[in-house]
Amino acid sequence: MASLGNPQNTIAVLQKYQFRFQKKFGQNFLIDPHVLEKIIAAAGITREDFVLEIGPGIGTMTQYLCEKAREVLAVEIDQALLPILADTLKEYENVEVRNEDILKVDINQVAREKNDGKPIKVVANLPYYITTPIIMGLFESHVPIDSITVMVQKEVAERMQVGPGTKDYGALSLAVQYYARPEVVANVPPNCFLPRPNVGSAVIRLTRHKKTPVQVENEKLMFQIIRASFNQRRKTLINGLYNSGVLLLSKDELAQVLEKLGLSANIRGEALSLEQFAAFSNLIQEKCSICK
């Protein structure tokens, strides 16, 4: 089977199977070999690696992954792609295709079954409508991860990288940076896909920290605080948290905690760094044995 990563071969496969794109599944297939090579190089895959691919489409990137990795599991939601994948991947013995919704797959179990519970690599040209739940699910369920190398919307890649004081800074930035080191490895214009998406894209590599950059007593509490403070972005941290009902503390008690950290009672959540959210959450944890 000729490499699929160019417009002619992709169109030939789509025509052979009379495939109809499903917008609801975020189907934009890669048709640029340079971009594919960049993703594979950035993921640093070796013959030792087990790779999880989310949304293989017609198998374009899967072919590259099979050439490099020990084993690949490709999870695809669209049943119509299965006969195509059976054809485009028939030369490879180191790949399993599962017809499932990635959000319903127990990836911890996959890591146990396929990689003895050792850290896995995730590589994908993600369906953009579920980028955040996929990435957060991988981190929050403590799947053993070595790295996640993914194509995402350009704006989302920016959100993952920025720090306090920028408009894109938010709960996603803090979560990604708590668990991993983000690096954008390529910007990818719409003409590298079929059909063309309406937005620019970027490949980002998230390398899992061996040790988190801050010490947090109660991760769940810290992320509840973070989410509550960004839900009402224009409000002060105290008002946002108080209105959310996440903590059973008065505004005065919240102000005392901020004061301990040398922060003003009028500060907004968007001004706090990861270190400050961690310190704030640790003090709240100490103070509040009745946190929900």
Ligand code: SAM
């Ligand atoms: N990897 C292919 C490529 O690069 O050409 C296709 C990428 S396309 C942006 C996203 C793929 O994810 C599509 O094949 C789509 O059907 C699949 N997909 C969408 N939602 C999914 C889900 N919840 N679980 C698994 N696959 C999904």
